[in-house]
Amino acid sequence: MNRSLPLIILAMAILAFATTLLVIVPKFQIGHEPAPAGLHPYTAQQQRGRDQYVALGCVYCHSQQPRTPDQAPDAERGWGRASVAADYAYDSPHLMGTMRTGPDLMNVGARLPSMGWQLSHLYQPRAISPWSIMPSYPFLFEVKDKAAPGDTVVWLPAKSAPPGKVVVAKPEAIDLAAYLIALDRTYPVPSTAIRDDGYAKHGAGR
Amino acid sequence: MSDDRRPVDERFEPYEPRRRVPLPVYWIAIALAIWGTLTLWRDAHAGFIAGRQRGDEAAADTRRAAAPGADLFLARCSSCHQPDGSGIAGAVPPLAGSPLVKADPSVVVRILLRGIDGPITVAGQHFDGHMPSFASVLDDDQLARIATYVRARFGDNASAVSPSDVAAARAWAAGHPGPWRGGDEIRAALMPLLEPQPAYVASLIAAPDPSILALVQHGTGGGWSCASCHGDLGEGHGDAPRIAGLSSPYLLAQLRAFAGGARTSDAMAPVATSLADAQKIALASYYSQLATPSASVPALQGALDRGEALALDGDSAKGIPACFSCHGSSGFGVAPAFPPIAAQQPAYTAGRLAGFARQAKQGSHALMPSVAARLDDADRRAIADYLATLPPVPTGTAPPAEQH
C-alpha cells in the first residue's frame, strides 16, 4: 500500500478530533456541574424501582429529556422545563432514552404524584386510558380473594377490576411507582446551567 | 515519455500518476467546509443567544422582584384599586383618603398579609369586599415596598414600612389564619378610632361529611384520593390544577363533564365515573370553600411582562382580549362559567390553553378555543407563568391546616 503512513496519521487525527469534541470537551463542560439543590439522591427503595425501570425496558419507549420550547412543545405537554446537565447528577447510567412511544417521564412525579394512580396504571394502563398502547405489568401484582393487613390494594375502575377479587401490589410495583414519583425535576435551575439549545435559529422564539 | 529499455520491475505496484485534482472538487469541498463551519457557528451562536436571553430574563425577574413600590403597586393593586387609588364605586374601596392607609403602618401590612372578607365602610362608603391575601405570593421586602408606596402616596406621606415590620406582622398573622372578618374585626383589633363598621355575619359553612374527607384524603369510596394529585389542600401540583377556591358550580360542571366525556382527562375520567352525583356535589362544595395559600410558581420560562400585558390588556393587534375582561379583575373568576385563573398551576394553564387551541383547529368556534387559537406557544407560557404569581382567589374561610 502506498502512503500508508499519511493514511494512518489522518485516521488517527480524525479519531483524536472526534474524541476531543465528543468526550474530552463535554467532560470539561459538564464534569464539574454540581447537583442542583432541589435534586435528591435516590433512596434505596427508589433505586430498586430504578432497577425495575431498567429491567422492564421502560427506557425503550420513554425518554427522560424534555426539550426546550423551540424544539418541541414539551413544557405545554406538561413534561416540564428543558432538562439541564445537572438534572442527571445522580443518574448512572442515565436513562435519557431516544424513543418517545410514550410520554417523557423526566417529571412524571410532578405530573402524576399519586401512588394509587401509578399502581392502577402499571397493573392495567387501559383501565385509565382506553387507547393506551403501553403493556400491562400484571406480574408486579397479586390477585387475592381478600387483602391481608398491610397489603397495598390497587383501586381499579369497575370494568377492569377482577370480579370478586382484590389486586394487591407486590413490593416491586411499589418500588417502581416510588421511583416514578421521585422523578420530579421541577426545581428552578440557574440560567447559566448547561443545556442543549438545539438548532433554533439564533435562539429566537424562546 | 517513459524509458522502455529498463528491465520490468517484478515488485511493481500499479499506481496512478499524480493528476491535478479537478477544480470543481475544490469548489465543492470549500463550499461544504464553509457550510459546515457556518452551521456549527450558528448552532453555537444559538446556544449563546439563548443563554443571554435566559440571563436577561433572570435579570428581569430580579428587577421585578426588586421593583420600586410604584411598579409593584401598578402590577399588584391597580387592577382593583385603580392606578389613582380611587377604587371602584360599590365594589372596591378607595385607598386615596382611606383612614386605614394613614393609620399605623401595621394596619396596611396586616391587611396585605391576611386579606379582607366581609363588609367594610371606608370614608362613609359601604363595601362588601373580598381582598386576597398576598402572604403567599410576595416576600417581606416586596410587601414593605408596596406598603411604603401606598402610605406615601395615599396616606399623606405617612411613614415608611421596613421589611422587619412585615416579618413581625407575618409572625403575628401566623397565629391569626384566614382573612380579616370585615371592617369590624380590623376596628376591634387595630383601630378603635375607626368609623363604625358594619357587623360581620359569618357565612354558614357546613362541616364536610367524614365520608367526603375520606374520599379527599384516602380515596375510600371511589377512585384515587383527590389529595394524591391535587395536594392536601387542593393547591395543585404540576399539571394537576389548583382546585381550592374554584366556584362550586364550576367544579361540579367539570366533574360531570369528565364523567360524561364532554371534557377528556385520563386521570379524571375513571374517578369522575366512579363518583356518585351526590359525592360530586359534596366535593365541589368542599373545594370551593378552601382558602389555600398559593403553591404555584412560574415554571415555564414565560415572559412575565408579556403575560401581565395579556392578562390585563390583551393584545388588540392579535385580537386577544384581556384574560381579566372575562375572568374578572385579578383573575378571581366570574361565576358560574368563568373559573378563577389566579394562582393556577402554570403547567395546567398552559396545557389547557394548548388544548383549547387544538379544539379550535378541530373546528370549534367556542369562546376559549377562538381566543387560545391566537396565542402562540410563548404567549401561553407567559400567561401561565404570570397567573402563577397572583394571589389566590379570596374565599371566606381560613386555610383548613388544622383539619389534619
Add this chain to the structure above:
Amino acid sequence: MNHPEEPAEAEPLSDLKKGQNTSRGIYAIAGGVMLFAFGALVAGVIHSHGEQADTSKSAPADGKIAFTPPPESKIPDGPGGDSIRHGMAIFRNTGTEAAQYVGNGLTCSNCHLDAGRKPLSAPMWSAWVSYPQYRSKNKKMNSMEDRLNGCFSYSMNGQGSPSGGPPPKGDPIYTDLEAYFHWLATGAATGAKLEGAGFLKLKKTPLGYDRLRGQVVYQQHCAECHADDGQGRTDLNSRSIFPPLWGPHSYNWGAGMTQVNNAAGFIKVNMPLGAGNTLTDQQAWDVAAWIDSQERPKDPRQKGSVADNAKAFHNKEQSFYGKTVDGHLLGTGTPPAH
C-alpha cells in the same frame, strides 16, 4: 505503462468535444451546488434577521387610512400626562371617576372596547378627528364636549345619576376625556377617513331582523356572560365584569345603541368578546333586535307621550322605540335604579 498523449492523439474530434461537454457539465453542477449552499446560508441569515423586522403597515383599503394609536407607555409625564391618564381612568372606570353623572352600570369602555382603541367599536382616535361635526340628532354643530354631553345623557343615563344629568358645561371631566382622545389620535390627520372608524355598517339581510330568532341566538352565544335576563354579571366584589344590556342599569332610549343597525354592527365585529366575526350577519341582526326590544330607562328628551317622542326623535331610526312588543309599549322606561 501509460502513454497519456497517445489516447489524446487517437481520440476522434467528436469524443474530445464530448469530454469538454462533460467537464463543463461537472463545472456547472459544482457551481450550482456552491451557489445553492451560499444561497441557503444567505437566505437563512436574512430570514432569521427578518423575523425581528416589523411587518409593514397594510395598504389602505378603499382609500381609508390605517391608523394605530400610541401605546399607553407613551403617555407623557407631567401635568399634561396626568390629565390624559385621568381621562383614560374616567373612560375605563366611569362609574367611579365620574360618579356624579353616571346613572347606570356601564363604562365608556364597555362599548368603546380596549379603552377606545379597538377599530370598529367606535374608537376615540377616529372620533377626535371628526369633531366638531353637524349632527342631525340635535340639529346643530356639535363640539366634542357637546358629543360627550350626549354620551352622558343617553348611554350613561345621566338622568338617573346622583346629579340628575350630564356633567355641566366646562366640567374638567370633559377636558380630561378630550385630552385622552387627543392623545389617542396622535398622528391622525384632522377630518381623515380612518380605517376602522365608527361601527361596521352591516349589510341588511334578505330575512330582515327578528327579535324571537334573536332570542335563540342570545341564549346560545350571549347568555353565558350577560346572563339570561341581560343584567350582566359581577365578580365576587360586585364589580361589573359583563355589562347589563337592558333594564334599569343599561343605556337609555336616547342612546345610539338602541338603533338595531348600530348594535348589529357592533355585535358582528366585537361579540362574543374574543370571538368576534363568528356570528353570521343574520345572527347579529337578530340578536341586536332581541336586545334592543327590551325595556330600558326612558328617553330623557321625552316631553309628551312616547308616541310624540317617537315621532320627534326616533322617526328615521331602526329602533323598537314606541313599538308594542308582547303587549308592552317600549319607551315607557324602567323604574329608576337605586
